Amino acid sequence: MPVYAYLRVSTKEQNSQYQKDAILNYANENQYVPVTFINETISGAKSYKNRELGRLLNSLKTDDILLVNEFSRLGRSLLDILEIIKVINEKKVHLIIVRDNLKIADDVNSKLLTTVFGIVTEIERDLLKSRVKEGLETAKARGVKLGRKKGISKSKLDPHKSQIQEYLDKGISKSNIAKLLGVNSQTLYSFIKKYNLKGK
Numbered sequence: 001m002p003v004y005a006y007l008r009v010s011t012k013e014q015n016s017q018y019q020k021d022a023i024l025n026y027a028n029e030n031q032y033v034p035v036t037f038i039n040e041t042i043s044g045a046k047s048y049k050n051r052e053l054g055r056l057l058n059s060l061k062t063d064d065i066l067l068v069n070e071f072s073r074l075g076r077s078l079l080d081i082l083e084i085i086k087v088i089n090e091k092k093v094h095l096i097i098v099r100d101n102l103k104i105a106d107d108v109n110s111k112l113l114t115t116v117f118g119i120v121t122e123i124e125r126d127l128l129k130s131r132v133k134e135g136l137e138t139a140k141a142r143g144v145k146l147g148r149k150k151g152i153s154k155s156k157l158d159p160h161k162s163q164i165q166e167y168l169d170k171g172i173s174k175s176n177i178a179k180l181l182g183v184n185s186q187t188l189y190s191f192i193k194k195y196n197l198k199g200k
Contacts (some may be wrong), residue, residue: 001064001094002036002061002064002065003032003033003034003036003064003065003067004035004036004037004038004056004060004064004065004066004067005020005023005027005035005036005037005038005066005067005068006038006052006053006056006066006067006073006074007019007020007023007037007038007039007040007069008039008040008041008042008044008051008053008072008073009041010011010042010043010044012041012043014041016039018069019069019073020037020039021068022069022098022099023035023037023067023098023199024069026067026098026101027067027094032065032067032096033088034113035186038052038053038056039052039114040052040053040128042163044072044073044074044075044076044080045076045078046077047080048074048080048083048084053074053084055088057084057088060088060093060095061089061091062092062093063089063092063093063094064091064093064094065093065094065096066088066093066094066095066096067096067098067191068095068096068097068098069097069098069099070097070098070099070100071097088104089104089105090183092105093105112170143195155187155190155191155194156183156187157181157183157188159189160181161195161197163181164181164188164192164197165197167180168192168197168198168199168200169199169200170199171199174188174189174192
């Protein structure tokens with residue numbers, strides 16, 4: 001069974017050596033060797049799908065072993081971690097959280113743990129919604145006007161309005177104008193509609 005270890009730090013100033021040492025000690029004691037290390041420096045706020053972790057998960061096969069020093073290395077929220085565990089369970093991969101000596105596989109105990117994670121995530125989400133709602137109500141009670149202020153909605157294309165008009169007058173297609181200005185087509189379409197711009 002191939003054994004992989006995932007290491008992650010958020011900034012270049014941080015060092016993943018402590019994670020590697022802890023995982024190596026655990027792997028040697030439990031005969032999970034040799035270990036292939038995947039190391040990256042990236043924020044856990046970024047989706048796992050856009051990290052080396054995502055590519056690693058895609059490559060894992062049934063009964064492979066994935067060692068991680070702690071849950072926080074996988075992601076920054078319970079929801080993210082739960083999604084990753086779900087993928088791991090579906091692939092029938094063995095996830096081991098080294099610091100807690102916790103083994104997560106496709107078994108009853110792991111499914112129970114995943115269920116608990118799911119419940120905690122729902123509670124976390126409800127609490128967040130509640131805090132936001134209470135904060136808005138408190139601000140409203142103090143007379144704070146909520147919502148976007150009228151008349152100040154700006155677009156990054158505002159400085160290029162005359163240039164866009166010139167392109168339209170020359171018969172340049174909207175998709176090409178978007179490319180010339182380095183924006184996606186929808187942003188340009190919305191801008192043109194907002195100012196009712198038309199070519200000659």
